[in-house]
Amino acid sequence: ETGVTQSPTHLIKTRGQQVTLRCSSQSGHNTVSWYQQALGQGPQFIFQYYREEENGRGNFPPRFSGLQFPNYSSELNVNALELDDSALYLCASSSGGRGETQYFGPGTRLLVL
Amino acid sequence: GESVGLHLPTLSVQEGDNSIINCAYSNSASDYFIWYKQESGKGPQFIIDIRSNMDKRQGQRVTVLLNKTVKHLSLQIAATQPGDSAVYFCAERRDAGNMLTFGGGTRLMVKP
Numbered sequence: 436e437t438g439v440t441q442s443p444t445h446l447i448k449t450r451g452q453q454v455t456l457r458c459s460s461q462s463g464h465n466t467v468s469w470y471q472q473a474l475g476q477g478p479q480f481i482f483q484y485y486r487e488e489e490n491g492r493g494n495f496p497p498r499f500s501g502l503q504f505p506n507y508s509s510e511l512n513v514n515a516l517e518l519d520d521s522a523l524y525l526c527a528s529s530s531g532g533r534g535e536t537q538y539f540g541p542g543t544r545l546l547v548l
Numbered sequence: 549g550e551s552v553g554l555h556l557p558t559l560s561v562q563e564g565d566n567s568i569i570n571c572a573y574s575n576s577a578s579d580y581f582i583w584y585k586q587e588s589g590k591g592p593q594f595i596i597d598i599r600s601n602m603d604k605r606q607g608q609r610v611t612v613l614l615n616k617t618v619k620h621l622s623l624q625i626a627a628t629q630p631g632d633s634a635v636y637f638c639a640e641r642r643d644a645g646n647m648l649t650f651g652g653g654t655r656l657m658v659k660p
Contacts, residue, residue, distance in 0.1 A: 450628035468647070475556065477637050478592065478648030507636075525591050534600045535580060535641070537648060 437461060437538035439528050447546045448516050456511045456543045460528030465492070467509040468537055469501060470500055472523040513545075521547045556635060558655045567625040569654045571638035576619060578640040582648065585624045587634045595623070595636075621656060625656075633658045 438461035439454035466485045470478035480493035498514040527537035561567045571600040598605045598612045611624040634656050639648040649658035
């Protein structure tokens with residue numbers, strides 16, 4: 436177990452809706468990265484938060500947004516859901532803001548109908 | 549559980565044999581590499597990492613080899629066990645960056 440927790444574990448939404456996913460980082464870690472993993476593929480970087488600021492972003496549209504809180508937990512928000520947003524959303528925690536040795540949570544499986 | 553990697557390259561080995569999983573990376577500016585293991589329905593689990601100033605690093609039953617000349621990374625698992633069955637991903641971090649870029653994954657199947 437990595438100590439990284441995510442909620443909910445599964446979620447079903449319809450196209451056009453909004454969703455918020457949550458992540459609690461491992462104790463002592465100040466950096467949270469979010470990834471999208473489509474079925475049969477490797478995780479793709481969405482963005483990273485370091486000390487409550489966005490610290491890098493992958494090739495995802497602005498309707499993917501996030502927050503990091505003072506306790507370093509984080510939220511991923513996705514607006515105007517599309518069918519292709521169906522995926523496993525993973526968060527990973529690390530320290531130092533340079534993406535090293537990231538420890539992943541179990542993920543949230545999102546299905547958009 | 550749900551299936552991770554429906555159309556991934558598959559390596560099938562006999563229990564007790566050694567396994568070698570290969571990964572090619574594209575960016576010569578990458579300075580850090582990491583291997584993850586992902587079991588069905590779970591998040592990726594850290595196995596071992598290596599920096600670009602090293603050629604080899606060993607862990608418990610695992611060894612990572614880095615060949616920067618041909619941009620190739622490999623994971624060797626000694627005495628493979630049924631519990632090693634999973635999808636294995638390599639990931640790289642580009643110099644001065646903060647994101648990990650993952651490869652497509654390899655499914656390892658261990659036959660008892």
